[in-house]
Structure formats: structure tokens, C-alpha cells
Amino acid sequence: MQIKGDFNTRRPFPRWRGIAAGLGRASLDGPGFRRILYGVLVAADVPDSPQLRAEAALLCFFDNAFASHATAARIWGVPVRLPPDEHVTVPEVGHRLRRAGVTCHVRSDADVSVVGGVRVSTLPDLFVELATLLPLVELVVAGDWMVRRKGVRVDQLIQAAGSAGGRAGDLARRAAAYVREKVDSPMETRLRMLLVLAGIPEPRVNLEIRTEDGEVLRRYDLSWPGVRVIVEYDGRHHVERVEQWEADLTRREAIDDSEWRIVVIVSSGIYKHPEHTVQRVHTLLRARGLAGLPARPREDWRPHFPGWADVA
Structure with a gap:
């Protein structure tokens, strides 16, 4: 079956777009493709990666959305155990969507980094985002790693935590007080x-x-x-x-x-x-x-x- 245009099956794509590009339903449901998230496919031989899953999670959102929380942590390579769901942050409540396997957050004033071609949370913001996902010791692990391996300053983490409200801010402030420089592992x-x-x-x-x-x-x-x-x-x-x-x-x-x-x-x-x-x-x-x-x-x-x- 001929695929229309330059449709790329080696990047995540919604199932409906595959059908519109000329891929039959039987083909999409067959061994040549695998599902990343509900309704999102990729060629079966494309290796899994945090970037690939983040791209899949971001597919149905506007371009100003970005990967955050556990998804951003996987892309940055933070060396802690993380929950499996993907996380996306959008700037406005009206941009929020429900997707199976994806948790959507809203934040209007976030700065964004680009890692591996994917828009992700900056590391100081990510430290705060992880505060509700990680226990205290593992959050300090993440902070020590950011400072030692990624050049983040301790005061940047303290400032990000100090600017955050709610439970995440409280937890992040407690952890930031323990973050130190020069920690090797x-x-x-x-x-x-x-x-x-x-x-x-x-x-x-x-x-x-x-x-x-x-x-x-x-x-x-x-x-x-x-x-x-x-x-x-x-x-x-x-x-x-x-x-x-x-x-x-x-x-x-x-x-x-x-x-x-x-x-x-x-x-x-x-x-x-x-x-x-x-x-x-x-x-x-x-x-x-x-x-x-x-x-x-x-x-x-x-x-x-x-x-x-x-x-x-």
C-alpha cells in the first residue's frame, strides 16, 4: 500500500493520521507497528526511549506544551526511580487534554529547555515538579545530581523551591536544604x-x-x-x-x-x-x-x- 506524501512511521503518529496517509487498519494493527500510548503508534523496529515516549505524549497538544515531571526527568537522565506515566505541562487551562497514560499539568510562567529535540522542564523547575513524585532522600539525590552533573547551582534549586507554592513547594524546600555540591554518586x-x-x-x-x-x-x-x-x-x-x-x-x-x-x-x-x-x-x-x-x-x-x- 502506498503511503501518501512524506509520512514518517519512524516517529510517533496518531493512528488516524496513519489511516489518512494510506496505511490500512489491518496494517496498523499488525506486527509492523507497536503502540506507545493509546492511539499513538510507531514502526515496530524503532527502539523505545524517553524521547520517543515524550514525543508520543506531546502529539495531541499545542506546540507550547512541554514534557515535565517524570517524563522530563527520564529525558534529562535523572538517576532515580520514577513512576511510569508520562507528564505534559501546558500554559493555559483551555489547552489541557485528557489522554490515557498522560498526566497533564498547567503552568503559565514556566521556562523551557530543549533536550534531544524535545521541549522539557528546566532543571530547577523539574526539581520542584519531582517533589510530589519522589520521597525526600530521592529528591535530594536528584538535586545533588543536577548540581554535580548538570551545572545547576544550589541557590537556583533553593530559589525555585522558594517560589513554589502548595505541597510541592514545602517538600522541595525541605529537600533543597540538604542538596550539596561535589557529590559524586x-x-x-x-x-x-x-x-x-x-x-x-x-x-x-x-x-x-x-x-x-x-x-x-x-x-x-x-x-x-x-x-x-x-x-x-x-x-x-x-x-x-x-x-x-x-x-x-x-x-x-x-x-x-x-x-x-x-x-x-x-x-x-x-x-x-x-x-x-x-x-x-x-x-x-x-x-x-x-x-x-x-x-x-x-x-x-x-x-x-x-x-x-x-x-x-
């Missing part, structure tokens, strides 16, 4: 939040020890320099390179020789046994005489670390 954020929510005084993030010439000699994930204690996250499940492992052991021995104490935490210490991690760190810091340390850890961390499945 989501797991470091989760480890830091576990300890801070337990009432342990906040550690320095990525403290650099330099030579007299300014060369970085060592870098510590989390540390309390006054009492020479380091906590590091190690995400390796096995030794991928013996040389690297030996170098790490040598580095840790040098730390011990400098009268620093190091505690190494793996993923199970955050996901399966967070209480054990809190006790290990608290006990060492108490032995070292850290000022401001409570006599026993607080219980505030428990709702945020309820024994998740172990992941790297």
Missing part, C-alpha cells in the same frame, strides 16, 4: 542522608587533601576532619581490576598511618542493614569525641530507609 547522597537523618553532624563532602604544591593527594567521600574519620561508599560487587583494588588497599593503609579511621559501606549497608551502618559510624565518631554527636542515633532515618531491595 547517588549512593553517596543516600549514605549521607542516612547519617544526617540519624542525627549525626553533617560530614564534609569530597574533602580534598592537597600537597604543598596544590596537587590533590586524597579525596574523601564523607569525612569529619576534626576527628579524622572518613566514610566511603564502595559500589563494587567484585574486584574488576586487581591493580585498582591493591591501590585502594594501599591508600587505605596510608590513611590509617595518618591516624585517620575509614569506614567502608557497601550497598547492603544502605538498603538491607541501614541500622548497622548508623551504629558503626556513630560508635566510631563517639569514640573519637565528635562535638555535637547525640548520645544515641535519632530514629528519623527509619521512614526513609525501610529495607529496600539491594541495588548497586
